[in-house]
Amino acid sequence: MIEFEHITKRYGDTAVVRDVSMAVAPHTVTVVVGTSGSGKTTLIRMVNRLVEPTSGIIRIDGEDNRSVPEFELRRRIGYAIQGHGLFPHRTVAENIATVPTLLGWDRSRIRAKVEELLTLFQLDPDFFGARYPHELSGGQQQRVGVARALAAEPNLLLMDEPFGALDPIIRAKAQEDLIAIQKHFGTTIILVTHDMEEAFRLANKIAVMDKGEVVQYATPEEMLVRPATPFVEELIGASERPFRLLAIERAGAAVEPGAAEGPPIAEDLSQREALSELLWSGREALPVAASDGSIVGRLSLDSLIRRAARPR
Amino acid sequence: MPSPFRFLRLATILRLTALMLLLVFLLLPGWFEPLLKPLVQENAPAIYNRGSLFWLTVLHLRTVFVATLAATFVAVSLAILVTREAGAEFLPLSRSLVNIGQTFPPVAVLALAVPIYGFGENPTLIALFLYGLLPIFENALTGLTSLPPAVMEAARGTGMTERQRLLRIELPLALPVILTGIRLSVVISLSTATIGSTVAAKTLGEVIIAGLQSNNLAFVLQGGFIVAVLAVLIHDALQALERSLAGRAHV
Amino acid sequence: MTVGSIREKEGGSLPVDKLGVIVAALAVYGAFLATFVTYRANRIVQGEARTILESLPPSLGYGLVALVSAGAAIALFKTSAAFRMLAASAVLVALSLLIGIAADHLMPADNAYARISPASGFWILFFAFALLAADALTRMSPGPGIRLLFLAGVLAVMSGLLATGRWDGLSILKEYASRADTFWAEAGRHLTLALGSLAAAALVGLPLGILCHRVDGLRDAVLNVLNAIQTIPSIALFGILIGPLGWIAANVPGAMAIGVRGIGVAPAFVALFLYSLLPMVANTVVGLAGVPQAANDAARGIGMTDRQRLFAVEFPLAFPVILAGIRIVLVQNIGLATIAALIGGGGFGVFVFQGIGQTAMDLVLLGAAPTVILAFVVAITLNAVIEITATGRSPGGSP
Numbered sequence: 030m031i032e033f034e035h036i037t038k039r040y041g042d043t044a045v046v047r048d049v050s051m052a053v054a055p056h057t058v059t060v061v062v063g064t065s066g067s068g069k070t071t072l073i074r075m076v077n078r079l080v081e082p083t084s085g086i087i088r089i090d091g092e093d094n095r096s097v098p099e100f101e102l103r104r105r106i107g108y109a110i111q112g113h114g115l116f117p118h119r120t121v122a123e124n125i126a127t128v129p130t131l132l133g134w135d136r137s138r139i140r141a142k143v144e145e146l147l148t149l150f151q152l153d154p155d156f157f158g159a160r161y162p163h164e165l166s167g168g169q170q171q172r173v174g175v176a177r178a179l180a181a182e183p184n185l186l187l188m189d190e191p192f193g194a195l196d197p198i199i200r201a202k203a204q205e206d207l208i209a210i211q212k213h214f215g216t217t218i219i220l221v222t223h224d225m226e227e228a229f230r231l232a233n234k235i236a237v238m239d240k241g242e243v244v245q246y247a248t249p250e251e252m253l254v255r256p257a258t259p260f261v262e263e264l265i266g267a268s269e270r271p272f273r274l275l276a277i278e279r280a281g282a283a284v285e286p287g288a289a290e291g292p293p294i295a296e297d298l299s300q301r302e303a304l305s306e307l308l309w310s311g312r313e314a315l316p317v318a319a320s321d322g323s324i325v326g327r328l329s330l331d332s333l334i335r336r337a338a339r340p341r
Numbered sequence: 342m343p344s345p346f347r348f349l350r351l352a353t354i355l356r357l358t359a360l361m362l363l364l365v366f367l368l369l370p371g372w373f374e375p376l377l378k379p380l381v382q383e384n385a386p387a388i389y390n391r392g393s394l395f396w397l398t399v400l401h402l403r404t405v406f407v408a409t410l411a412a413t414f415v416a417v418s419l420a421i422l423v424t425r426e427a428g429a430e431f432l433p434l435s436r437s438l439v440n441i442g443q444t445f446p447p448v449a450v451l452a453l454a455v456p457i458y459g460f461g462e463n464p465t466l467i468a469l470f471l472y473g474l475l476p477i478f479e480n481a482l483t484g485l486t487s488l489p490p491a492v493m494e495a496a497r498g499t500g501m502t503e504r505q506r507l508l509r510i511e512l513p514l515a516l517p518v519i520l521t522g523i524r525l526s527v528v529i530s531l532s533t534a535t536i537g538s539t540v541a542a543k544t545l546g547e548v549i550i551a552g553l554q555s556n557n558l559a560f561v562l563q564g565g566f567i568v569a570v571l572a573v574l575i576h577d578a579l580q581a582l583e584r585s586l587a588g589r590a591h592v
Numbered sequence: 593m594t595v596g597s598i599r600e601k602e603g604g605s606l607p608v609d610k611l612g613v614i615v616a617a618l619a620v621y622g623a624f625l626a627t628f629v630t631y632r633a634n635r636i637v638q639g640e641a642r643t644i645l646e647s648l649p650p651s652l653g654y655g656l657v658a659l660v661s662a663g664a665a666i667a668l669f670k671t672s673a674a675f676r677m678l679a680a681s682a683v684l685v686a687l688s689l690l691i692g693i694a695a696d697h698l699m700p701a702d703n704a705y706a707r708i709s710p711a712s713g714f715w716i717l718f719f720a721f722a723l724l725a726a727d728a729l730t731r732m733s734p735g736p737g738i739r740l741l742f743l744a745g746v747l748a749v750m751s752g753l754l755a756t757g758r759w760d761g762l763s764i765l766k767e768y769a770s771r772a773d774t775f776w777a778e779a780g781r782h783l784t785l786a787l788g789s790l791a792a793a794a795l796v797g798l799p800l801g802i803l804c805h806r807v808d809g810l811r812d813a814v815l816n817v818l819n820a821i822q823t824i825p826s827i828a829l830f831g832i833l834i835g836p837l838g839w840i841a842a843n844v845p846g847a848m849a850i851g852v853r854g855i856g857v858a859p860a861f862v863a864l865f866l867y868s869l870l871p872m873v874a875n876t877v878v879g880l881a882g883v884p885q886a887a888n889d890a891a892r893g894i895g896m897t898d899r900q901r902l903f904a905v906e907f908p909l910a911f912p913v914i915l916a917g918i919r920i921v922l923v924q925n926i927g928l929a930t931i932a933a934l935i936g937g938g939g940f941g942v943f944v945f946q947g948i949g950q951t952a953m954d955l956v957l958l959g960a961a962p963t964v965i966l967a968f969v970v971a972i973t974l975n976a977v978i979e980i981t982a983t984g985r986s987p988g989g990s991p
Contacts, residue, residue, distance in 0.1 A: 079497055103500030114495030118513045127499050177499070187498075352816075380835070430610045434727040441726070444971040445964055446927025452944045452960040456953040532825030536931060539948055549831045553855075553935060558835060565831030569824040576823045 030055055031076065031185065031217065036085035038071055045071045046082070047241040053234070055184070058211055058218045060228040062264065063238035069221045072238065073187045076219065077106045089185065104128050107186035107216070111193040113174030115162040121147070121173050122158035128181040146176040149213070150206065168199040172206070179214065188220040192227065204230055225264055229273050237261050249277050254340055271337035275301040283336060284317050284326035293318035296325060304333045356577060363570050366563070367395040377559040387559045389548045398567065401544040404462065404537070405530045408469030413523055416474045420481030421507065432482075439479045447472045447533040455540050465537030465544070472533060473526040480522025484515025517587035524579040531572045545571075611727050612667035618720035619664035623657055626713030629694050634705040635763070635952055641711060647694035659686050660717060667724050673731040680725035687718055688753060695761030707763035709954060736976035743972050763954040764961065774942075779962065781857070782939035785932055786925040789861055793868030793921060798914070800869070801876025802902065811877060818870040826863065826931045833859035834935065860937030864928055868921040875917025879910030912982035919974035926967045930959070 031053040038046040046068040053059045063069040074080040076087055078099045087094045094102055115124050122143045129139045147154040150172040162170055171191065178186055191207075192200045204227065211218055222228060228235050229249050236246040237260070245257035253274050256262040265273060280303040281296035293316035294306055307315060307330050314329040366373055370388045377387040388394075422428040423435050450472045454464035488511060496510045538546030545568050552560025629647045630639035645653040663683040666676060695708040710718075734742070752758075759765050768775055804811040821829070838854025840847050883906050891901045933941030943959030946952075 077498060079494070100500045100502045103498060105500075108495070108498035110491060110494055110498065112491040114489075114491035114493075114498075116492060116496070116510060116514075117489075127501075131500060131505070174495075177495075433730045434611060434723075437726055437730045438723075440971075441968070444923050444967045446930060446967055448927060448930045448941070448944065449960040449964045452948070452956045455948060455956060460951075528823050532827075535825045535827045536934075539934070539945060546827055549827050550934070552831070558838070558854075561831040562835055565828040568828035569832065572823045572825055572828070573820050576820075 030088075030090055031219065032086075032088040032091075033072075034086045034088065036072070036075060036082050036087060038068070038075065038080060039083045044083075044241050046075070049085075049243050051236060051243060051246045053217060053219060055217050056215045057233040058208075058220065058231050059234045059236060060232035061219065061221045061236045061238060062223065062225060062228045064223060067238040068241040069223075069238045070189055073189060073219050073221050076185070076187055077103045077108055079103075104131055104181060105183055105185075107178035107181070107183040109175045109178040109186065109188045109191045111190035113162075113170045113194075115170055115174055115177070117162055119161075120158065121152075121160050121162065121165070122154075124162065124173060125177045125180050127177055132181055142180055142182075146180060149210065150176050152176075168195060168203065171195060171199075171203060175207070175210070179210070179216070182214070184217060186216045186218045188218060190222055191220065193222075200227075207231065225266065225269075225273075229276050237264060250274070250340070270339075272301050272304075275299065275304055275333065275337050278336075280317055280328055281319075281325070283328055283332055285329065285332060287314075287327045288324070289314040289316045289327040289329075291315055293324055294328070295320065300328075300333060300336060303328055304330075304337070307333070356574060359570050360574055363567065363574070366567065367398055370394055370563075373563075377563065380559040380562065381557055385555070385557055385559075389551070389560055389563060391551060392543075392547070394545075394548070394563070394567065397543065397545050397547060398571070401531075401534055401568075402571075404465060404534050404542065404544060405469065405527060408466050408530055408534075409473055409523065409527050412470050412473035412526060413477055413519075415470075416477035416522070417481050417519060419474075420478055420485055424482070424485040425503075432486075435478070436482065439475050439482070442472075442475045443479075445472070447529055448536055451533060451536060451540065460541045462542050464540050465534060465542035468537070469530045469533055473530050476525035476529070477519065477522040480525075481515065481519045484518035485511055487518075488514055517583050520579065520583045520586065524576060524583065527579065528572060528576050531568070531575065535568050607670040608668060609670045611723070612664075612669065615667040615720045615724045616664040618716055618723075619660050619667075622713045622716035622720060623660045626716055627711040628713045629691070629698065630709050630711040631698055632707040632709075632763075633703065635707050635767075635954060636950075639707075639709075639711075642694075642698065644713070647698055648690060649693075649697060652690060652693060656686060656690055659683055663721060663724070673728045677725060677728035677732065680721045680728060683721040684718065684725065685749060687714065687721070688749065689758060692753060692758035692761060695759070695763075699761050707766060707954065708761060709763040736979040739972060740976045743969065747969070764957045767952070767954040767958045775958070778938055778940055778942050781937075782926070782929050782941075782963075782966075785857065785860055785864060785929040785937065785939055786922060789864035789868055789925055790918065790921050792861075792865045793872045794918065796865075797869050797872025797917075798876055801873040801914075802880065804873060804877050805880040815870070815874060815877070818873060821866050822870045826867075826928050827934060829863045829866065830859050830931065830935045830937075833862050837862065856936045857932070857938065859935055860929070860932035860939075864925050864932075867928060868925060871917040871920040871924070872914075875913050875920070876910065879913030879917075880906055882913060883909045912978050915974065915978045915981060919971065919978065922974065923967050923971050926963060926970060930963055 033049050033051050036046055036049045037044060049072060061069045061072060071080055075082050076089075076094065078094060089106075115121075116127070119127075122140075125143045125146055126139045129142060134142075143158065144154040147157055152169060152172060157165070157169070157173075162173070165173065171194070175188075175191060178188075192203050195203060207218075208231065210216070218231075220231060232249055234246065234248055235252055236243050237252070237257075238244070239258075239260050245252060245261050247255075247257075252261065253265060253270055256265060276299050278300050279296060280294060280298045280300055283300055283303075284296065289312070291310060291312055294303055296317050296319055298306075303315070303317075307313075307328075312330075314327045316324050317326055317328050319325050374387050381387050419435070423431045447468065451464060451468040454468045454471075458464040458467055492510065492514070493506070496506045501509065534542070534544045535546035535549070538544045538550050545564055548564030548567070549561050552558065552562075552564060623644060627641035628644040629642050631642055632639040644656055647653070648656065660683060663679045666679040691710050691714055698706075698708050700706055729742070754765075760769070800814065804814050824832075834854045837859050841854060841858075887905055887909060888901065891905045896904065929937075929939045930941035930944060932939050933945050940959040940963045943955050944963075945959075947955030947957075947959060
């Protein structure tokens with residue numbers, strides 16, 4: 030549990046973050062969205078004390094984050110940034126091993142952890158471990174950056190526009206990976222982005238920031254249905270609302286019994302993707318398959334249209 | 342394109358040959374006497390005979406080494422100091438001082454050291470040290486102030502202490518640039534040390550000066566070539582070291 | 593974040609300037625503990641130390657101590673850069689003036705051989721307040737025009753002191769007085785060497801640089817060779833050139849007539865020329881390479897010939913970088929020309945090495961001081977000119 034209590038940060042006379050209070054539940058993904066200059070980056074940098082708040086308290090699992098020396102605090106919190114910030118003079122393995130080394134883990138434990146993470150991120154440890162960052166592609170560098178942040182098995186992972194530098198296809202893949210990783214470790218994630226699409230894709234809860242204030246902190250559904258301010262509404266984009274609503278849930282959740290013609294779609298696809306497939310193939314319904322390939326039922330255009338409508 | 346590759350290999354062979362020749366000349370200068378004899382008048386010695394060439398080379402290199410070592414230590418420490426928060430006030434001034442200092446001709450530094458430290462090894466060492474500080478300090482400053490911001494942010498974010506960041510991230514990343522400064526400093530020092538023999542320091546300049554004074558072209562040439570080959574070889578060796586370091590990490 | 597932390601600090605502690613602490617410490621040491629001038633009965637004997645109060649009439653002595661103390665106090669606390677500059681300038685001008693007066697004051701009427709020279713205390717005070725001035729100037733970050741004005745001011749003060757004979761009592765000027773003619777002859781030779789070799793290097797280096805820019809394979813080879821030459825210590829290169837030039841003088845008809853000799857000006861000139869080539873060629877190449885592709889494309893697009901493009905587009909855009917090369921060459925040559933004296937090439941080095949030979953440090957200074965001042969003036973002037981030409985030109989700017 031991460032609790033922000035009346036957090037304010039001023040530089041001179043300008044308040045970059047203004048009286049923010051919110052609580053982040055453990056094992057969830059919270060996405061902080063806002064335009065540039067909205068204070069979102071400053072807000073999460075105060076969690077691992079890269080920035081000290083002017084006033085207010087941040088509690089991590091009930092404990093004031095100023096109760097331990099800052100370097101100790103940071104070793105406990107994973108931190109991944111845009112442009113990955115990998116150390117160019119260290120190999121991939123050494124980069125990932127950074128925090129475990131600082132914590133004084135023994136060699137074999139570090140090696141095992143590095144291998145585990147590289148494998149998890151679909152990078153062959155034997156091939157990539159000894160490479161230098163400049164030898165990797167942008168997507169690979171980014172994955173190593175996240176792997177490094179996770180190396181010491183932190184309960185909390187802070188991510189500052191981690192996928193900002195990636196092209197759309199690699200970015201989508203990276204987001205999927207992140208969801209899988211989050212499930213795997215159960216890590217609490219606070220992620221900053223300016224991309225609403227990314228927020229809806231990843232978040233359990235979204236905090237929208239504007240001019241240093243959190244103007245709405247809610248689940249994606251609630252934010253769609255009841256945007257707190259015109260700014261939030263604008264950020265979501267009025268024409269995108271039904272599709273964002275569909276993007277939140279998986280196809281599996283809308284399955285109804287019965288059969289349908291044509292090739293099936295996977296049940297862990299989002300409903301938005303299912304709609305897209307229905308529209309493109311010109312069908313009224315399509316079969317839905319589980320991960321083992323067995324057909325679990327059908328998904329109809331009608332039901333999706335109903336689900337895309339504003340809930341009452 | 343094979344040509345640059347071949348050129349590189351040719352250059353390496355040339356350097357190794359030059360090194361071999363230099364060593365043979367220093368250890369067995371007598372072998373070269375017939376070559377140099379035509380350059381001198383009857384009865385004049387063709388090979389420097391007022392001291393061992395090898396020994397002078399060793400002393401020359403020792404002077405440069407000691408001065409560079411001290412200069413590196415002090416310059417890098419100062420650069421670290423002014424790039425920390427506590428010394429940040431001195432950063433702009435130290436930049437201007439380095440710019441001003443480098444317009445001072447090394448000979449003038451040597452000449453001005455004499456009134457203070459007298460003749461012999463000391464003024465040369467002091468002049469080499471003082472002048473050697475500048476390029477190393479300037480490069481260390483460049484290296485430490487131009488680190489990629491994302492990397493520094495990540496270093497802080499992973500929970501490194503200030504000391505760990507300096508030793509594990511900042512200095513290693515700045516190392517190739519610092520090495521370039523050391524190389525520049527060494528080249529200047531090799532040259533200034535040669536002039537140091539005019540203030541009675543034991544260096545290879547002695548051979549050239551003796552040749553000039555006694556009108557012995559053979560002395561002048563052998564002194565000149567030893568110093569020249571030594572300087573070019575050391576310069577190239579240091580450059581190769583920099584390249585291998587910078588190339589590996591691709592900073 | 594930085595803004596915040598600085599604010600917090602300023603609020604908390606006394607506004608003491610860190611550099612000011614150093615300046616004040618040096619000033620206290622220089623004024624009270626070190627000796628102000630050295631008095632010697634003649635030019636070679638050991639000197640006797642004199643403090644400020646011993647070297648000056650009482651009113652001036654106490655006045656200087658008071659002024660230095662005030663300057664140190666101003667340095668100690670954070671005040672505006674302009675005010676600090678003013679304080680530093682006042683102390684520096686007073687020191688310059690009073691060192692001359694001290695020499696006159698101490699000079700015995702009956703001994704023309706007596707020598708009075710600034711001692712460690714003077715130099716430490718001068719250094720301390722020059723440091724303060726440099727810091728203030730850096731903080732004011734004046735534009736190139738102001739810097740040139742400032743330089744002109746310093747030179748005017750110096751020439752004023754020299755012209756009015758205020759410094760005539762100082763040993764270095766005694767040394768000058770006994771060889772005024774040779775001094776200007778050597779100065780002329782020094783400048784001829786430095787500027788002549790620069791001109792020759794520009795004449796060869798610019799076309800060579802353009803060629804290297806256009807012919808890819810040539811660039812690395814030429815720069816490697818020039819780099820190796822640059823690495824060769826100056827005396828060694830002078831020495832190595834004596835052989836071939838001597839041979840040319842003896843065997844090529846007419847070579848002697850145009851001044852080619854084994855020793856003397858010729859090898860010095862050739863060596864300085866060779867040293868000058870690397871900065872000339874390298875900066876020309878860098879300058880031309882820094883010309884934006886778009887500018888070149890546009891020039892081609894409107895139908896300029898290669899030649900027109902070179903003179904109308906590439907050259908003007910590369911000019912500040914080439915000028916920076918010229919500055920490097922000139923500062924370097926002014927220093928290296930000193931060494932020409934060792935092979936009979938003349939220049940200020942003549943005094944330096946004669947002085948070293950005679951252990952007459954005043955003579956060494958007579959050679960070294962003008963060299964340093966010359967290099968300094970050239971560097972500041974050309975830097976300012978480069979900055980003026982670079983603004984509003986290529987986005988690459990000066991290197």
